[in-house]
Amino acid sequence: xxxxxxxxxxxxxxxxxxxxxxxxxxxxxxxxxxxxxxxxxxxxxxxxxxxxxxxxxxxxxxxxxxxxxxxxxxxxxxxxxxxxxxxxxxxxxxxxxxxxxxxxxxxxxxxxxxxxxxxxxxxxxxxxxxxxxxxxxxxxxxxxxxxxxxxxxxxxxxxxxxxxxxxxxxxxxxxxxxxxxxxxxxxxxxxxxxxxxxxxxxxxxxxxxxxxxxxxxxxxxxxxxxxxxxxxxxxxxxxxxxxxxxxxxxxxxxxxxxxxxxxxxxxxxxxxxxxxxxxxxxxxxxxxxxxxxxxxxxxxxxxxxxxxxxxxxxxxxxxxxxxxxxxxxxxxxxxx
Amino acid sequence: xxxxxxxxxxxxxxxxxxxxxxxxxxxxxxxxxxxxxxxxxxxxxxxxxxxxxxxxxxxxxxxxxxxxxxxxxxxxxxxxxxxxxxxxxxxxxxxxxxxxxxxxxxxxxxxxxxxxxxxxxxxxxxxxxxxxxxxxxxxxxxxxxxxxxxxxxxxxxxxxxxxxxxxxxxxxxxxxxxxxxxxxxxxxxxxxxxxxxxxxxxxxxxxxxxxxxxxxxxxxxxxxxxxxxxxxxxxxxxxxxxxxxxxxxxxxxxxxxxxxxxxxxxxxxxxxxxxxxxxxxxxxxxxxxxxxxxxxxxxxxxxxxxxxxxxxxxxxxxxxxxxxxxxxxxxxxxxx
Numbered sequence: 304x305x306x307x308x309x310x311x312x313x314x315x316x317x318x319x320x321x322x323x324x325x326x327x328x329x330x331x332x333x334x335x336x337x338x339x340x341x342x343x344x345x346x347x348x349x350x351x352x353x354x355x356x357x358x359x360x361x362x363x364x365x366x367x368x369x370x371x372x373x374x375x376x377x378x379x380x381x382x383x384x385x386x387x388x389x390x391x392x393x394x395x396x397x398x399x400x401x402x403x404x405x406x407x408x409x410x411x412x413x414x415x416x417x418x419x420x421x422x423x424x425x426x427x428x429x430x431x432x433x434x435x436x437x438x439x440x441x442x443x444x445x446x447x448x449x450x451x452x453x454x455x456x457x458x459x460x461x462x463x464x465x466x467x468x469x470x471x472x473x474x475x476x477x478x479x480x481x482x483x484x485x486x487x488x489x490x491x492x493x494x495x496x497x498x499x500x501x502x503x504x505x506x507x508x509x510x511x512x513x514x515x516x517x518x519x520x521x522x523x524x525x526x527x528x529x530x531x532x533x534x535x536x537x538x539x540x541x542x543x544x545x546x547x548x549x550x551x552x553x554x555x556x557x558x559x560x561x562x563x564x565x566x567x568x569x570x571x572x573x574x575x576x577x578x579x580x581x582x583x584x585x586x587x588x589x590x591x592x593x594x595x596x597x598x599x600x601x602x603x604x605x606x607x608x609x610x611x612x613x614x615x616x617x618x619x620x621x622x623x624x625x626x627x628x629x630x631x632x633x634x635x636x637x638x639x
Numbered sequence: 640x641x642x643x644x645x646x647x648x649x650x651x652x653x654x655x656x657x658x659x660x661x662x663x664x665x666x667x668x669x670x671x672x673x674x675x676x677x678x679x680x681x682x683x684x685x686x687x688x689x690x691x692x693x694x695x696x697x698x699x700x701x702x703x704x705x706x707x708x709x710x711x712x713x714x715x716x717x718x719x720x721x722x723x724x725x726x727x728x729x730x731x732x733x734x735x736x737x738x739x740x741x742x743x744x745x746x747x748x749x750x751x752x753x754x755x756x757x758x759x760x761x762x763x764x765x766x767x768x769x770x771x772x773x774x775x776x777x778x779x780x781x782x783x784x785x786x787x788x789x790x791x792x793x794x795x796x797x798x799x800x801x802x803x804x805x806x807x808x809x810x811x812x813x814x815x816x817x818x819x820x821x822x823x824x825x826x827x828x829x830x831x832x833x834x835x836x837x838x839x840x841x842x843x844x845x846x847x848x849x850x851x852x853x854x855x856x857x858x859x860x861x862x863x864x865x866x867x868x869x870x871x872x873x874x875x876x877x878x879x880x881x882x883x884x885x886x887x888x889x890x891x892x893x894x895x896x897x898x899x900x901x902x903x904x905x906x907x908x909x910x911x912x913x914x915x916x917x918x919x920x921x922x923x924x925x926x927x928x929x930x931x932x933x934x935x936x937x938x939x940x941x942x943x944x945x946x947x948x949x950x951x952x953x954x955x956x957x958x959x960x961x962x963x964x965x966x967x968x969x970x971x972x973x974x975x
Contacts, residue, residue: 575947611911
């Protein structure tokens with residue numbers, strides 16, 4: 304189940320095709336919290352998110368076996384669409400993205416600039432149905448956003464690469480959970496290197512299907528579209544490939560919307576990176592874990608900053624209230 | 640007047656004391672505009688702005704001559720305060736910052752975390768008077784924010800370093816203008832390397848004292864505190880050291896507030912960096928210069944992204960309207 308070798312193989316395969324993103328830290332944040340926090344800046348990955356790693360691993364593996372398709376299709380209105388568009392272009396394969404008509408102009412423009420064709424539908428259900436039909440065509444490959452072993456292995460290379468970059472013992476690794484591709488890949492990567500490394504997930508309280516699934520022991524689905532700033536973690540359910548891996552998480556936290564906004568402001572301010580709410584959310588899991596552990600020694604934590612694609616409406620919402628007035632680790636912040 | 644050697648000397652002096660910040664670019668932006676834009680990311684400099692270069696150069700030069708003071712004072716509520724606080728700490732010298740009582744909590748906390756003492760006053764006039772008195776004390780050095788040859792030389796190292804990092808002929812360099820420290824340093828750096836490089840400044844239309852001064856041929860002062868998103872360029876007047884250098888600018892543009900907000904959104908989105916409005920403003924100067932030149936060949940432009948410190952109120956203002964719906968270089972954007 305926990306196949307670390309798949310991560311190493313994926314990393315060897317894609318390392319020259321993806322950006323080696325930097326690992327960064329904030330002296331001030333470390334000083335305020337009394338622990339060392341390292342951030343893997345996947346917001347600086349090509350197309351602005353870790354998703355490019357999974358898409359590239361799928362195509363590079365097919366290319367090795369001379370099995371590249373004639374065309375690629377995918378359904379997404381988010382980071383997966385742009386990753387597929389760009390990865391397909393690097394392999395010179397035409398790609399079609401099936402999305403909703405209300406997709407933001409900036410995301411649509413990026414997807415098309417990367418060379419993909421955009422097909423717009425009235426509803427997500429219509430788009431999902433259309434992609435299924437398109438995938439039946441001869442020579443067509445549908446690349447799913449998370450529920451595929453090669454996608455999971457690709458996403459895990461972010462953590463694997465970070466652990467190679469860091470010259471220190473890492474105590475815990477934190478990643479957000481939507482469909483679970485990034486978090487399950489992170490588990491395979493970290494535990495294979497050192498199974499004492501704790502791997503911890505974070506999910507919006509308003510989209511807590513994974514937390515519910517981990518409690519009940521079976522895959523649970525959200526009752527409807529969730530209302531959350533973390534659009535990257537709004538997936539209705541985890542997958543059959545990701546769930547059995549996610550069950551190995553050492554801890555898992557459900558995060559309130561105000562905490563997601565709080566950490567988006569602070570990480571943008573302290574790291575000077577345009578991190579998306581889904582990434583910043585993970586910092587509250589770090590805070591909860593550190594508080595629960597009552598550690599006497601400073602801990603070293605690695606946080607996977609999954610991406611940096613945020614539309615204007617979400618940015619306006621994030622920056623509405625002044626969270627920078629409450630310092631991280633202060634009594635004011637901790638009382639929330 | 641145009642003393643390039645001062646920049647080289649400053650760079651040799653401080654290069655191991657400051658971050659070598661990356662030069663980044665956006666494939667999408669280059670594609671949309673048909674030119675190559677390179678960005679020097681000084682928002683990733685220590686304390687989040689280029690100001691750390693000038694402060695470090697002043698102190699490192701004094702240290703070389705065994706002339707370090709017993710204490711340092713400065714008046715600022717912005718990036719200069721944090722730069723002085725951090726630079727003083729690295730030389731183990733106590734620093735006092737004189738500022739207004741309404742300074743934001745996050746800036747005050749950072750200045751204090753860097754080890755400086757913060758003295759708060761009811762008005763800027765009171766703070767400026769107090770720093771003058773404090774500077775009279777024995778062994779005390781007042782470091783001004785821009786009007787000092789060693790400060791100017793330090794700021795110029797950002798452009799100098801960038802031109803070393805870039806393996807291409809640069810046609811034009813762009814920098815924002817507040818008191819003129821960064822822009823005059825940039826002039827000395829670029830023209831000394833190749834005097835065919837155009838050096839172009841940008842200033843908020845709402846705080847256009849430098850543009851007025853360049854037109855009239857003498858230093859003009861703003862009638863009162865300006866209303867602009869670009870707080871880093873709200874300085875009431877340029878200085879006696881910076882002005883004669885600024886007069887060598889090849890071009891200079893006054894930028895409207897809506898254009899400042901437009902480019903802050905777009906640069907944060909495309910570069911995934913938390914750039915401040917003062918930095919992003921410079922992009923509109925690039926657009927105006929490119930349009931005016933009607934170039935038949937793609938131009939290579941270097942933009943100095945001065946910093947990344949933005950308070951919550953400014954971020955909320957920047958992200959109020961959806962500028963991401965108007966693509967850079969599109970008819971919609973150009974009509975504004």
